[in-house]
Amino acid sequence: MSNAQSPPAESVWAEELAFLQKFDDGPRPPGWRLTPRAVVTFICGSNEPLKAGKGKANELQITQKFVGPKDLIERSVITLAGERGLLLVGEPGTAKSMLSELLAAAISGTSALTIQGSAGTTEDQLRYGWNYAMLMANGPTPEALVPSPVMTGMRAGAIVRVEEVTRCLPEVQDALISIISDRRLAVPELAEGEGARIEFAEPGFNVIATANLRDRGVSEMSAALKRRFNFEIVHPIADLAHEKALVLRRAKSVVTRTGVGFNVDEAVLEAIVTAFRDLRSGRSAEGWAVERPSTVMSTAECVAVASDIGLQNAYFASDRDPLSLVPSYLLGVVLKDNPVDRSKLLAYWDSTVKRRADSGARLWKRLLELRNVVEQAHAEAF
Numbered sequence: 001m002s003n004a005q006s007p008p009a010e011s012v013w014a015e016e017l018a019f020l021q022k023f024d025d026g027p028r029p030p031g032w033r034l035t036p037r038a039v040v041t042f043i044c045g046s047n048e049p050l051k052a053g054k055g056k057a058n059e060l061q062i063t064q065k066f067v068g069p070k071d072l073i074e075r076s077v078i079t080l081a082g083e084r085g086l087l088l089v090g091e092p093g094t095a096k097s098m099l100s101e102l103l104a105a106a107i108s109g110t111s112a113l114t115i116q117g118s119a120g121t122t123e124d125q126l127r128y129g130w131n132y133a134m135l136m137a138n139g140p141t142p143e144a145l146v147p148s149p150v151m152t153g154m155r156a157g158a159i160v161r162v163e164e165v166t167r168c169l170p171e172v173q174d175a176l177i178s179i180i181s182d183r184r185l186a187v188p189e190l191a192e193g194e195g196a197r198i199e200f201a202e203p204g205f206n207v208i209a210t211a212n213l214r215d216r217g218v219s220e221m222s223a224a225l226k227r228r229f230n231f232e233i234v235h236p237i238a239d240l241a242h243e244k245a246l247v248l249r250r251a252k253s254v255v256t257r258t259g260v261g262f263n264v265d266e267a268v269l270e271a272i273v274t275a276f277r278d279l280r281s282g283r284s285a286e287g288w289a290v291e292r293p294s295t296v297m298s299t300a301e302c303v304a305v306a307s308d309i310g311l312q313n314a315y316f317a318s319d320r321d322p323l324s325l326v327p328s329y330l331l332g333v334v335l336k337d338n339p340v341d342r343s344k345l346l347a348y349w350d351s352t353v354k355r356r357a358d359s360g361a362r363l364w365k366r367l368l369e370l371r372n373v374v375e376q377a378h379a380e381a382f
């Protein structure tokens, strides 16, 4: 597992999870591995090393994983201890999937009970299917039944994740209604006496769904399903310094994982993060209006640009300094759907970048000199 590109949260943070189990032995909701407070600490981090006993061996500082309001995490954790599901909604790349993975790993010790919602998701994938060879040979038997992650989670009393729930067809989404409200699932094919066999959810079972505001909207979810979920909106990171620190941490870890050093200096990183925030919000840090491109300018894309620049700098270290790479990578994010987005980026150069350069900021002056890159790069595709 250690060589996997993206191991699950419960493996990456196994040490912290084991520590928190020991550290906080207070009451937990039935079926939970950790106390609600320990789950919040796992996600938001501890400011200092926590002590679970005497000596250094019993001390551990918990890493901050989610950058954002703690009360959002507290409410999410409380929702999961209750009778409703949790729906994390927000713009793309705001760490909804990451949060749902961390919550499932902390509460149930596994984040693997996941369904990736798409237009092709069927009701069977949310309920159960059959091993057809066994079904043909022996008819519907418990052995021939193939449980969905939802059914497995009900049996095990674990958190189940439904990613991008609004991409599923509404009638497929509605299969979740009875699962969340009744906490049981009928299997009519396995009749027992008079009625269908019923699978009951063990304590600890609940559902975390995520939905992206750019997809077919949450507005298309049925009112009945919406009522079964508590909604939590996940916003982009509010503070520049926090976002910069996160981008640095993530980009550094991506680059150093490949075995080379990360040599992009803080000022360049700050320029990248600032440009992303200006273009994402439609307003520059100084309050000047900025035309927003139609593409997603999330923290996730920002991490990708910062790590690409770090990688290019490490593998093709030469005369090109990291700053000179910024315009073309930025354009690579902005220019995806619509040629007009190039003009919007040029307008950003002609207004915000220019004003900063005129005010004497050296780094923005250099960026202004690179305006022709924005004009010419990727010309073939658009």
Ligand SMILES: Nc1ncnc2c1ncn2[C@@H]1O[C@H](COP(=O)(O)OP(=O)(O)OP(=O)(O)O)[C@@H](O)[C@H]1O
Pocket: 065, 066, 067, 068, 090, 091, 092, 093, 094, 095, 096, 097, 098, 099, 210, 211, 212, 236, 237, 246, 250, 299, 300, 303
């Ligand atoms: N507030 C944040 N705290 C920590 N990491 C963040 C935050 N916002 C974005 N990220 C980074 O962005 C990455 C992308 O997050 P993730 O895939 O979970 O987003 P998402 O909201 O599920 O996006 P999508 O809607 O496209 O599915 C995370 O792995 C993390 O590196």
Ligand SMILES: [Mg+2]
Pocket: 096, 097, 098, 163, 210
């Ligand atoms: Mg996601």
